[in-house]
Amino acid sequence: MAGVHDLIYRTFFKRNSAFVATCFVGAFAFSISFDLATTGWWDYHNRGKQWKDIRSKYIQAGDADEE
Secondary structure, three states: OHHHHHHHHHHHHOOHHHHHHHHHHHHHHHHHHHHHHHHHHHHHHOOOOOHHHHHHHHHHHHHHHHO
16 A cells, blocks of 8 residues: 555655646646536526527527518
């Protein structure tokens, strides 16, 4: 088990450049995953109330008036 910890330390934390790169990649991945999770949650809880859900009703109604 100590070998795994030593490998992780040498790979990600020993050199400052690797540590900073790890922090940036982790922050970027967290940002994307948090954005996807909150967007999914918002869409789930507001289903049927958003423009993307009701757009087809208004577009079809508008096409019938033009003819």
